Amino acid sequence: MKHILVIEDDPDIQEMLCAYLRDAGYTVGAAGDGLEALDLFHKEKWDLILLDIMLPKINGYGVCELIRRESTLPVMMLTALDSEEHQLKGFDLNVDDYVTKPFSMPVLLRKIAAILRRAGGEDNQSRMLAYKDLTLDLDAYSLTVADHQLELTSREFELLKELLQNQGRVLTRSVLLGKLWNYDFLGDERIVDTHIKNLRKKLDRDYIETVRGVGYRVAKAN
Secondary structure: OOEEEEEOOOHHHHHHHHHHHHHOOOEEEEEOOHHHHHHHHHHOOOOEEEEOOOOOOOOHHHHHHHHHOOOOOOEEEEEOOOOHHHHHHHHHOOOOEEEEOOOOHHHHHHHHHHHHHHOOOOOOOOOEEEEOOEEEEOOOOEEEEOOEEEOOOHHHHHHHHHHHHOOOOOEEHHHHHHHHOOOOOOOOOHHHHHHHHHHHHHHOOOOEEEEOOOEEEEOOOO
């Protein structure tokens, strides 16, 4: 299990990131300022660091510079500073990626997985989810249906993945909305219904059940 250090001073964003990462199967540690971050960096072994820039005590650039003096550990900057100048400064410090807020959690998780694979932090074998005649390749981000590849949007892919990973469980609209849309998205839960409708049409199979008044599920395969 891979170990990720989240360095973020906003408690709500820190909590959200940690929850999503744990749900994705990572072990997570967290720091709220630059000094605490460096202390944790030296105390434990990490596989990747998510680093905000606007931190108390020592900012993210300073933290990254000090880490780079002694480690090539993957670092992903996660910040509201979206100017070209700030991004170039981050890449000059040899960060592995620079992600601006607000961001999509499903996309962020894909970026993290890709960085860990490049760093040799994950098994090279492809991770698959299979259900009846569906095969979802989590690394190639592709879906095969009865030996034919089917094009899905990133949101449809993540939605199908959630349903397949939770076979037999009913996932409410609010749960799906919280998992698959931006953390600051305040939209109508009917957006989930729209994506389910589109996904069903593409699959052309009755694999996604509606539990009236509750949500959706995929039954356990026999």
